[in-house]
Amino acid sequence: MKKKNIIPPxxxxxxxxxxxxxENVGIVGMxxxxxxxxxxxxxxVIHDLDALxxxxxxxxxxxxxxxxxxxxxxxxxxxALHLDLDAxxxxxxPGKCNSAFHVAAVLDDTFALPVMCxxxxxxxxxGAPFCRARMDLTxxxxxxxxxxxxxxxxxxSPDPCKPTAGFWGVPPRDFSILSFFPDTTHVYGWTRCxxxxxxxxxxxxxxFNPDIPTVFFAQTFCAKTALAKLLAGRHPKALFLxxxxxxxxxxxxxxxxxxxxxxxxx
Amino acid sequence: MILGDFGTSYCKFLDLSEAVAxxxxxxxxxxxxxxxxxxxxxHNGKRFADAYVNELIALARGGEALIKEPxxxxxxxxxxxxxxxxxxxxxxxxxxxxxxxxxxxGFTIELLERYYELDYNELAVPEQxxxxxxxxxxxxxxFDAIINGVSGSxxxxxxxxxxxxxxxxxxxSPSKIYLSGGLCxxxxxxxxxxxxxxxxxxxxxxxxxxxxxxxxxxx
Numbered sequence: 001m002k003k004k005n006i007i008p009p010x011x012x013x014x015x016x017x018x019x020x021x022x023e024n025v026g027i028v029g030m031x032x033x034x035x036x037x038x039x040x041x042x043x044x045v046i047h048d049l050d051a052l053x054x055x056x057x058x059x060x061x062x063x064x065x066x067x068x069x070x071x072x073x074x075x076x077x078x079x080a081l082h083l084d085l086d087a088x089x090x091x092x093x094p095g096k097c098n099s100a101f102h103v104a105a106v107l108d109d110t111f112a113l114p115v116m117c118x119x120x121x122x123x124x125x126x127g128a129p130f131c132r133a134r135m136d137l138t139x140x141x142x143x144x145x146x147x148x149x150x151x152x153x154x155x156x157s158p159d160p161c162k163p164t165a166g167f168w169g170v171p172p173r174d175f176s177i178l179s180f181f182p183d184t185t186h187v188y189g190w191t192r193c194x195x196x197x198x199x200x201x202x203x204x205x206x207x208f209n210p211d212i213p214t215v216f217f218a219q220t221f222c223a224k225t226a227l228a229k230l231l232a233g234r235h236p237k238a239l240f241l242x243x244x245x246x247x248x249x250x251x252x253x254x255x256x257x258x259x260x261x262x263x264x265x266x
Numbered sequence: 267m268i269l270g271d272f273g274t275s276y277c278k279f280l281d282l283s284e285a286v287a288x289x290x291x292x293x294x295x296x297x298x299x300x301x302x303x304x305x306x307x308x309h310n311g312k313r314f315a316d317a318y319v320n321e322l323i324a325l326a327r328g329g330e331a332l333i334k335e336p337x338x339x340x341x342x343x344x345x346x347x348x349x350x351x352x353x354x355x356x357x358x359x360x361x362x363x364x365x366x367x368x369x370x371x372g373f374t375i376e377l378l379e380r381y382y383e384l385d386y387n388e389l390a391v392p393e394q395x396x397x398x399x400x401x402x403x404x405x406x407x408x409f410d411a412i413i414n415g416v417s418g419s420x421x422x423x424x425x426x427x428x429x430x431x432x433x434x435x436x437x438x439s440p441s442k443i444y445l446s447g448g449l450c451x452x453x454x455x456x457x458x459x460x461x462x463x464x465x466x467x468x469x470x471x472x473x474x475x476x477x478x479x480x481x482x483x484x485x
Binding site for chain 1: 320
Protein backbone atom coordinates (compact mmCIF):
# COMPACT_ATOMS: atom_id res chain seq x y z
CA MET A 1 0.00 0.00 0.00
CA LYS A 2 1.57 3.29 -1.11
CA LYS A 3 1.52 6.27 1.19
CA LYS A 4 -1.06 8.90 0.31
CA ASN A 5 0.93 12.13 0.42
CA ILE A 6 3.88 12.70 -1.89
CA ILE A 7 5.53 15.28 0.40
CA PRO A 8 6.96 13.83 3.62
CA PRO A 9 5.97 15.61 6.85
CA UNK A 10 8.02 18.47 8.26
CA UNK A 11 10.51 17.61 10.96
CA UNK A 12 10.95 19.69 14.09
CA UNK A 13 12.00 19.05 17.66
CA UNK A 14 8.32 19.09 18.62
CA UNK A 15 7.56 16.49 15.98
CA UNK A 16 10.50 14.33 17.05
CA UNK A 17 9.24 14.40 20.64
CA UNK A 18 5.98 12.83 19.53
CA UNK A 19 7.72 9.83 17.95
CA UNK A 20 9.19 6.84 19.73
CA UNK A 21 12.91 7.18 20.57
CA UNK A 22 15.36 6.51 17.74
CA GLU A 23 18.72 4.78 17.85
CA ASN A 24 19.85 5.24 14.24
CA VAL A 25 18.87 8.20 12.11
CA GLY A 26 19.96 8.94 8.57
CA ILE A 27 20.34 12.57 7.54
CA VAL A 28 20.47 14.08 4.08
CA GLY A 29 22.03 17.50 3.68
CA MET A 30 22.31 19.61 6.81
CA UNK A 31 19.25 19.59 9.05
CA UNK A 32 19.07 22.62 11.40
CA UNK A 33 21.33 22.71 14.44
CA UNK A 34 18.41 22.36 16.89
CA UNK A 35 17.43 19.06 15.26
CA UNK A 36 21.02 17.79 15.34
CA UNK A 37 21.36 18.91 18.96
CA UNK A 38 18.18 17.06 19.86
CA UNK A 39 19.66 13.87 18.37
CA UNK A 40 23.09 14.45 19.97
CA UNK A 41 21.54 14.92 23.42
CA UNK A 42 19.78 11.57 23.10
CA UNK A 43 22.92 9.80 21.86
CA UNK A 44 21.22 8.92 18.59
CA VAL A 45 23.68 7.55 16.04
CA ILE A 46 23.57 9.85 13.02
CA HIS A 47 24.42 8.45 9.60
CA ASP A 48 25.30 11.06 6.97
CA LEU A 49 23.60 9.46 3.99
CA ASP A 50 25.31 11.84 1.54
CA ALA A 51 28.62 10.16 2.34
CA LEU A 52 30.03 6.95 0.91
CA UNK A 53 28.92 4.61 3.73
CA UNK A 54 28.21 1.48 1.72
CA UNK A 55 30.52 0.24 -1.00
CA UNK A 56 28.26 -1.68 -3.29
CA UNK A 57 26.83 -1.47 -6.78
CA UNK A 58 25.02 1.77 -7.56
CA UNK A 59 22.71 -0.24 -9.78
CA UNK A 60 20.71 -1.14 -6.66
CA UNK A 61 19.28 2.38 -6.82
CA UNK A 62 18.04 2.02 -10.41
CA UNK A 63 14.49 0.92 -9.40
CA UNK A 64 14.11 4.11 -7.35
CA UNK A 65 16.01 6.86 -9.15
CA UNK A 66 16.98 7.49 -12.77
CA UNK A 67 20.56 6.50 -13.60
CA UNK A 68 21.05 10.04 -14.89
CA UNK A 69 20.77 11.73 -11.49
CA UNK A 70 23.05 13.34 -8.95
CA UNK A 71 25.48 10.68 -7.71
CA UNK A 72 25.32 12.01 -4.14
CA UNK A 73 21.56 11.54 -4.02
CA UNK A 74 21.83 8.13 -5.63
CA UNK A 75 24.29 7.38 -2.83
CA UNK A 76 21.69 8.52 -0.29
CA UNK A 77 19.27 5.91 -1.59
CA UNK A 78 22.03 3.28 -1.77
CA UNK A 79 22.92 3.91 1.88
CA ALA A 80 19.27 3.89 2.96
CA LEU A 81 18.77 0.55 1.24
CA HIS A 82 21.62 -1.04 3.16
CA LEU A 83 21.58 0.57 6.61
CA ASP A 84 19.30 -0.31 9.50
CA LEU A 85 17.71 3.06 10.19
CA ASP A 86 14.85 4.14 12.44
CA ALA A 87 14.16 7.39 10.60
CA UNK A 88 15.48 9.66 7.87
CA UNK A 89 15.63 13.43 8.10
CA UNK A 90 16.11 15.24 4.80
CA UNK A 91 16.93 18.92 4.62
CA UNK A 92 14.96 20.21 1.67
CA UNK A 93 15.27 23.93 2.29
CA PRO A 94 17.45 26.46 0.49
CA GLY A 95 20.51 24.83 2.03
CA LYS A 96 20.07 21.70 -0.06
CA CYS A 97 18.42 21.32 -3.47
CA ASN A 98 15.19 20.52 -5.27
CA SER A 99 16.55 17.11 -6.15
CA ALA A 100 16.79 16.24 -2.45
CA PHE A 101 13.19 17.36 -2.04
CA HIS A 102 12.14 14.81 -4.64
CA VAL A 103 14.43 12.15 -3.18
CA ALA A 104 12.69 12.70 0.17
CA ALA A 105 9.45 11.70 -1.53
CA VAL A 106 11.15 8.62 -3.01
CA LEU A 107 12.55 7.61 0.38
CA ASP A 108 9.16 8.13 2.00
CA ASP A 109 7.53 6.00 -0.66
CA THR A 110 10.15 3.26 -0.46
CA PHE A 111 10.79 2.71 3.23
CA ALA A 112 8.45 1.80 6.07
CA LEU A 113 10.04 4.25 8.47
CA PRO A 114 9.49 7.92 9.28
CA VAL A 115 10.93 10.22 6.62
CA MET A 116 10.79 13.89 7.59
CA CYS A 117 11.81 17.12 5.93
CA UNK A 118 13.54 20.10 7.48
CA UNK A 119 14.19 23.60 6.23
CA UNK A 120 17.52 24.84 7.50
CA UNK A 121 17.54 28.63 7.70
CA UNK A 122 20.26 28.78 10.38
CA UNK A 123 22.19 32.03 10.23
CA UNK A 124 24.58 31.68 13.19
CA UNK A 125 27.98 31.08 11.59
CA UNK A 126 30.35 29.09 13.76
CA GLY A 127 33.45 29.77 11.65
CA ALA A 128 35.36 27.70 9.11
CA PRO A 129 38.87 27.11 10.47
CA PHE A 130 39.39 23.81 8.64
CA CYS A 131 38.51 25.40 5.29
CA ARG A 132 41.52 27.68 5.78
CA ALA A 133 43.91 25.30 7.51
CA ARG A 134 47.20 23.84 6.26
CA MET A 135 46.16 20.22 6.04
CA ASP A 136 45.74 17.40 3.57
CA LEU A 137 42.60 18.30 1.63
CA THR A 138 41.04 14.86 1.95
CA UNK A 139 41.52 14.89 5.74
CA UNK A 140 40.13 18.40 5.82
CA UNK A 141 37.05 17.31 3.91
CA UNK A 142 36.53 14.35 6.26
CA UNK A 143 36.60 16.63 9.31
CA UNK A 144 34.15 19.06 7.71
CA UNK A 145 31.70 16.40 6.55
CA UNK A 146 31.85 14.57 9.87
CA UNK A 147 30.94 17.87 11.50
CA UNK A 148 27.44 17.65 10.07
CA UNK A 149 26.61 15.05 12.72
CA UNK A 150 27.33 17.38 15.60
CA UNK A 151 25.53 20.50 16.76
CA UNK A 152 28.82 21.90 18.03
CA UNK A 153 31.81 23.12 16.03
CA UNK A 154 35.02 21.01 16.15
CA UNK A 155 36.78 21.19 19.50
CA UNK A 156 40.13 22.12 17.92
CA SER A 157 40.61 25.10 15.65
CA PRO A 158 43.73 25.03 13.45
CA ASP A 159 45.49 28.23 12.45
CA PRO A 160 44.77 29.58 8.97
CA CYS A 161 47.46 29.25 6.29
CA LYS A 162 48.25 31.39 3.26
CA PRO A 163 46.37 29.76 0.39
CA THR A 164 48.03 28.65 -2.85
CA ALA A 165 45.00 26.91 -4.36
CA GLY A 166 41.25 26.81 -3.93
CA PHE A 167 38.61 24.12 -3.99
CA TRP A 168 35.10 25.46 -4.45
CA GLY A 169 32.03 23.27 -4.22
CA VAL A 170 30.22 20.53 -2.40
CA PRO A 171 32.09 17.63 -0.80
CA PRO A 172 32.54 15.29 -3.76
CA ARG A 173 31.08 11.80 -3.67
CA ASP A 174 34.50 10.46 -4.62
CA PHE A 175 37.21 12.11 -2.53
CA SER A 176 40.02 10.82 -4.79
CA ILE A 177 39.84 14.07 -6.77
CA LEU A 178 41.14 15.88 -3.67
CA SER A 179 44.45 14.03 -3.53
CA PHE A 180 46.12 16.31 -6.09
CA PHE A 181 45.66 19.54 -4.16
CA PRO A 182 48.38 21.01 -1.97
CA ASP A 183 47.92 21.20 1.81
CA THR A 184 47.62 24.95 1.46
CA THR A 185 44.31 24.67 -0.40
CA HIS A 186 41.48 26.77 0.97
CA VAL A 187 37.94 25.44 0.68
CA TYR A 188 35.01 27.52 -0.57
CA GLY A 189 31.44 27.09 -1.71
CA TRP A 190 28.85 24.94 0.00
CA THR A 191 31.54 23.04 1.91
CA ARG A 192 32.49 26.29 3.66
CA CYS A 193 28.81 26.94 4.40
CA UNK A 194 28.69 23.44 5.79
CA UNK A 195 31.58 23.97 8.21
CA UNK A 196 30.00 27.26 9.25
CA UNK A 197 26.69 25.43 9.81
CA UNK A 198 24.83 27.87 7.58
CA UNK A 199 24.14 25.80 4.45
CA UNK A 200 21.61 28.24 3.02
CA UNK A 201 23.97 31.22 2.96
CA UNK A 202 24.03 31.83 -0.79
CA UNK A 203 26.42 34.79 -0.52
CA UNK A 204 28.99 32.77 1.40
CA UNK A 205 28.54 29.93 -1.06
CA UNK A 206 29.34 32.22 -3.98
CA UNK A 207 32.46 33.66 -2.32
CA PHE A 208 35.87 32.80 -3.79
CA ASN A 209 39.41 34.13 -3.72
CA PRO A 210 40.35 35.54 -7.14
CA ASP A 211 44.07 35.54 -6.31
CA ILE A 212 44.52 31.76 -6.19
CA PRO A 213 43.93 29.10 -8.86
CA THR A 214 40.61 27.50 -8.01
CA VAL A 215 38.79 24.37 -9.09
CA PHE A 216 35.04 24.93 -9.21
CA PHE A 217 33.57 21.52 -8.60
CA ALA A 218 30.04 20.16 -8.76
CA GLN A 219 28.54 16.73 -9.09
CA THR A 220 27.35 16.00 -12.61
CA PHE A 221 23.55 16.47 -12.86
CA CYS A 222 23.58 18.71 -9.75
CA ALA A 223 21.93 22.13 -10.09
CA LYS A 224 25.08 23.63 -8.58
CA THR A 225 26.91 22.97 -11.86
CA ALA A 226 25.31 26.20 -13.10
CA LEU A 227 26.72 28.21 -10.19
CA ALA A 228 30.10 26.51 -10.47
CA LYS A 229 30.31 27.36 -14.17
CA LEU A 230 29.16 30.94 -13.58
CA LEU A 231 31.73 31.56 -10.85
CA ALA A 232 34.49 29.84 -12.83
CA GLY A 233 33.76 32.31 -15.63
CA ARG A 234 34.22 35.21 -13.21
CA HIS A 235 37.44 33.87 -11.70
CA PRO A 236 40.68 34.78 -13.51
CA LYS A 237 42.28 31.36 -12.95
CA ALA A 238 39.62 28.71 -12.74
CA LEU A 239 38.82 25.18 -13.77
CA PHE A 240 35.19 24.16 -13.91
CA LEU A 241 34.85 20.46 -13.21
CA UNK A 242 31.91 18.14 -12.88
CA UNK A 243 32.27 14.52 -11.89
CA UNK A 244 29.60 11.83 -11.74
CA UNK A 245 29.83 8.65 -9.65
CA UNK A 246 33.58 8.10 -9.76
CA UNK A 247 36.40 10.41 -10.74
CA UNK A 248 37.55 9.51 -14.25
CA UNK A 249 41.22 9.49 -15.18
CA UNK A 250 40.63 12.46 -17.48
CA UNK A 251 39.09 14.46 -14.60
CA UNK A 252 42.07 13.64 -12.41
CA UNK A 253 44.44 14.62 -15.22
CA UNK A 254 42.61 17.93 -15.68
CA UNK A 255 42.95 18.81 -12.00
CA UNK A 256 46.59 17.77 -11.88
CA UNK A 257 47.39 19.71 -15.07
CA UNK A 258 45.48 22.78 -13.91
CA UNK A 259 47.26 22.88 -10.57
CA UNK A 260 50.68 22.38 -12.17
CA UNK A 261 50.22 24.78 -15.08
CA UNK A 262 48.94 27.53 -12.79
CA UNK A 263 51.86 27.07 -10.41
CA UNK A 264 49.79 25.77 -7.48
CA UNK A 265 51.88 22.59 -7.42
CA UNK A 266 55.26 21.78 -8.93
CA MET B 267 67.40 9.60 -22.37
CA ILE B 268 64.41 8.24 -24.30
CA LEU B 269 61.00 9.88 -24.19
CA GLY B 270 57.82 8.11 -25.23
CA ASP B 271 54.32 9.25 -26.10
CA PHE B 272 52.31 6.04 -25.76
CA GLY B 273 49.09 6.72 -27.64
CA THR B 274 46.15 4.41 -28.13
CA SER B 275 46.96 3.65 -31.77
CA TYR B 276 50.53 4.92 -32.22
CA CYS B 277 53.56 5.42 -30.01
CA LYS B 278 56.11 8.15 -30.66
CA PHE B 279 59.66 8.17 -29.31
CA LEU B 280 62.46 10.68 -29.04
CA ASP B 281 65.99 9.66 -28.11
CA LEU B 282 67.69 12.75 -26.69
CA SER B 283 71.09 11.04 -26.71
CA GLU B 284 71.19 11.12 -30.50
CA ALA B 285 73.16 13.94 -32.07
CA VAL B 286 70.17 15.04 -34.08
CA ALA B 287 67.15 13.76 -32.19
CA UNK B 288 64.20 13.10 -34.43
CA UNK B 289 60.99 11.31 -33.44
CA UNK B 290 60.20 7.76 -34.46
CA UNK B 291 56.77 6.17 -34.55
CA UNK B 292 55.30 2.68 -34.30
CA UNK B 293 51.83 1.19 -34.07
CA UNK B 294 50.85 0.52 -30.45
CA UNK B 295 49.82 -3.02 -31.34
CA UNK B 296 53.45 -3.71 -32.38
CA UNK B 297 54.95 -2.33 -29.17
CA UNK B 298 57.47 -4.72 -27.53
CA UNK B 299 56.25 -5.62 -24.05
CA UNK B 300 59.68 -5.01 -22.48
CA UNK B 301 60.13 -1.47 -23.77
CA UNK B 302 61.19 1.09 -21.16
CA UNK B 303 61.77 4.84 -21.39
CA UNK B 304 62.80 7.59 -19.00
CA UNK B 305 59.74 9.83 -19.36
CA UNK B 306 56.38 8.98 -20.85
CA UNK B 307 52.98 10.41 -21.57
CA UNK B 308 49.84 9.02 -23.21
CA HIS B 309 47.16 6.51 -22.24
CA ASN B 310 49.54 3.58 -22.13
CA GLY B 311 52.56 5.41 -20.80
CA LYS B 312 52.63 4.78 -17.06
CA ARG B 313 53.78 1.16 -17.14
CA PHE B 314 56.67 1.78 -19.53
CA ALA B 315 58.53 4.64 -17.85
CA ASP B 316 60.47 5.85 -14.82
CA ALA B 317 58.37 9.02 -14.71
CA TYR B 318 54.99 9.87 -16.19
CA VAL B 319 53.66 13.25 -17.33
CA ASN B 320 49.95 13.52 -17.89
CA GLU B 321 48.83 14.31 -21.42
CA LEU B 322 47.33 17.72 -20.73
CA ILE B 323 50.57 18.87 -19.15
CA ALA B 324 52.57 17.46 -22.06
CA LEU B 325 50.25 19.16 -24.53
CA ALA B 326 50.45 22.49 -22.70
CA ARG B 327 54.25 22.36 -22.39
CA GLY B 328 54.48 21.44 -26.08
CA GLY B 329 52.32 24.42 -26.97
CA GLU B 330 54.41 26.74 -24.82
CA ALA B 331 57.53 25.58 -26.68
CA LEU B 332 56.13 25.66 -30.21
CA ILE B 333 53.66 28.55 -30.32
CA LYS B 334 55.09 32.05 -30.15
CA GLU B 335 51.85 33.90 -29.43
CA PRO B 336 50.38 34.96 -26.07
CA UNK B 337 46.82 33.97 -27.00
CA UNK B 338 45.99 30.67 -28.64
CA UNK B 339 43.94 27.51 -28.64
CA UNK B 340 45.82 24.24 -29.04
CA UNK B 341 43.68 21.20 -29.83
CA UNK B 342 44.95 17.63 -29.84
CA UNK B 343 42.83 15.08 -31.64
CA UNK B 344 43.94 11.60 -30.74
CA UNK B 345 42.64 8.14 -31.52
CA UNK B 346 40.64 7.91 -28.36
CA UNK B 347 39.88 11.44 -27.19
CA UNK B 348 40.23 15.14 -27.84
CA UNK B 349 41.85 17.63 -25.50
CA UNK B 350 42.82 21.26 -25.60
CA UNK B 351 44.48 24.10 -23.78
CA UNK B 352 43.67 27.76 -24.21
CA UNK B 353 46.26 30.38 -23.35
CA UNK B 354 45.62 34.06 -22.78
CA UNK B 355 48.39 36.58 -22.20
CA UNK B 356 50.83 33.68 -22.05
CA UNK B 357 49.02 31.91 -19.21
CA UNK B 358 46.64 29.00 -19.04
CA UNK B 359 43.09 30.24 -19.44
CA UNK B 360 41.08 27.08 -20.00
CA UNK B 361 41.47 23.42 -20.78
CA UNK B 362 39.38 20.39 -21.57
CA UNK B 363 39.70 16.70 -22.05
CA UNK B 364 36.84 14.87 -23.64
CA UNK B 365 37.48 11.19 -23.11
CA UNK B 366 33.87 10.11 -22.89
CA UNK B 367 31.63 11.95 -25.37
CA UNK B 368 34.50 12.32 -27.81
CA UNK B 369 35.25 8.65 -27.56
CA UNK B 370 37.23 6.91 -30.27
CA UNK B 371 36.77 9.56 -32.95
CA GLY B 372 40.29 9.36 -34.38
CA PHE B 373 40.32 5.59 -34.21
CA THR B 374 36.95 5.37 -35.95
CA ILE B 375 38.08 7.72 -38.73
CA GLU B 376 41.05 5.47 -39.44
CA LEU B 377 38.93 2.31 -39.41
CA LEU B 378 36.46 3.85 -41.85
CA GLU B 379 39.21 4.90 -44.23
CA ARG B 380 40.45 1.33 -44.43
CA TYR B 381 37.06 -0.32 -44.65
CA TYR B 382 35.74 1.94 -47.40
CA GLU B 383 39.19 2.18 -49.07
CA LEU B 384 39.20 5.97 -49.01
CA ASP B 385 41.89 8.61 -49.22
CA TYR B 386 40.92 11.50 -46.94
CA ASN B 387 43.24 13.81 -48.82
CA GLU B 388 41.19 13.23 -51.99
CA LEU B 389 37.72 13.75 -50.49
CA ALA B 390 36.01 17.13 -50.77
CA VAL B 391 34.47 18.73 -47.69
CA PRO B 392 30.72 18.07 -47.95
CA GLU B 393 28.13 20.82 -47.68
CA GLN B 394 26.24 18.99 -44.97
CA UNK B 395 27.34 17.20 -41.86
CA UNK B 396 26.15 14.58 -39.42
CA UNK B 397 25.66 15.56 -35.81
CA UNK B 398 28.42 13.48 -34.27
CA UNK B 399 29.46 13.54 -30.63
CA UNK B 400 30.93 10.06 -30.40
CA UNK B 401 32.84 7.96 -32.90
CA UNK B 402 30.96 4.79 -32.13
CA UNK B 403 27.45 6.27 -32.02
CA UNK B 404 28.21 8.37 -35.12
CA UNK B 405 28.69 5.23 -37.19
CA UNK B 406 24.96 4.64 -37.26
CA UNK B 407 24.56 7.90 -39.23
CA UNK B 408 26.85 6.47 -41.90
CA PHE B 409 24.94 3.21 -42.14
CA ASP B 410 21.58 5.01 -42.26
CA ALA B 411 22.82 7.32 -45.03
CA ILE B 412 24.11 4.42 -47.11
CA ILE B 413 20.77 2.62 -46.70
CA ASN B 414 19.17 5.76 -48.14
CA GLY B 415 21.38 5.76 -51.24
CA VAL B 416 24.26 8.02 -50.18
CA SER B 417 27.68 6.75 -51.30
CA GLY B 418 30.05 5.38 -48.67
CA SER B 419 32.61 8.10 -49.37
CA UNK B 420 30.06 10.91 -49.03
CA UNK B 421 28.62 9.44 -45.85
CA UNK B 422 32.06 9.08 -44.31
CA UNK B 423 32.95 12.64 -45.36
CA UNK B 424 29.84 13.93 -43.56
CA UNK B 425 30.85 11.92 -40.54
CA UNK B 426 34.37 13.35 -40.54
CA UNK B 427 33.02 16.87 -40.92
CA UNK B 428 30.67 16.20 -38.00
CA UNK B 429 33.60 15.18 -35.86
CA UNK B 430 35.51 18.31 -36.89
CA UNK B 431 32.54 20.54 -36.02
CA UNK B 432 32.18 18.79 -32.67
CA UNK B 433 35.86 19.33 -31.90
CA UNK B 434 35.58 22.98 -32.97
CA UNK B 435 32.66 23.53 -30.58
CA UNK B 436 34.47 21.67 -27.82
CA UNK B 437 37.21 24.32 -27.91
CA UNK B 438 34.61 27.13 -27.81
CA SER B 439 34.62 28.00 -31.54
CA PRO B 440 37.79 30.10 -31.85
CA SER B 441 38.91 31.93 -35.00
CA LYS B 442 42.14 29.95 -35.12
CA ILE B 443 43.18 26.53 -33.89
CA TYR B 444 46.65 25.08 -33.52
CA LEU B 445 46.09 21.42 -34.29
CA SER B 446 48.08 18.55 -32.80
CA GLY B 447 47.86 14.83 -33.50
CA GLY B 448 47.61 12.39 -36.35
CA LEU B 449 44.56 14.13 -37.80
CA CYS B 450 46.85 16.96 -38.91
CA UNK B 451 47.59 14.70 -41.90
CA UNK B 452 43.90 14.30 -42.72
CA UNK B 453 43.02 17.12 -45.14
CA UNK B 454 39.32 16.34 -45.03
CA UNK B 455 39.27 16.76 -41.26
CA UNK B 456 41.45 19.88 -41.27
CA UNK B 457 39.47 21.55 -44.05
CA UNK B 458 36.21 20.71 -42.26
CA UNK B 459 37.19 22.85 -39.28
CA UNK B 460 35.37 26.18 -39.81
CA UNK B 461 38.32 28.35 -38.77
CA UNK B 462 41.97 28.98 -39.56
CA UNK B 463 44.04 25.89 -38.73
CA UNK B 464 47.77 25.68 -38.06
CA UNK B 465 48.98 22.09 -38.23
CA UNK B 466 51.63 21.25 -35.66
CA UNK B 467 51.79 17.54 -36.41
CA UNK B 468 51.74 14.50 -34.19
CA UNK B 469 54.78 15.19 -32.01
CA UNK B 470 53.53 18.11 -29.89
CA UNK B 471 53.14 15.94 -26.77
CA UNK B 472 56.61 14.54 -27.29
CA UNK B 473 57.94 18.10 -27.43
CA UNK B 474 56.08 18.91 -24.24
CA UNK B 475 57.49 15.81 -22.62
CA UNK B 476 60.98 17.04 -23.51
CA UNK B 477 60.19 20.33 -21.78
CA UNK B 478 58.92 18.51 -18.70
CA UNK B 479 61.99 16.24 -18.64
CA UNK B 480 64.28 19.28 -18.82
CA UNK B 481 62.38 20.98 -15.99
CA UNK B 482 62.68 17.81 -13.96
CA UNK B 483 66.43 17.63 -14.62
CA UNK B 484 66.81 21.29 -13.64
CA UNK B 485 65.16 20.47 -10.31
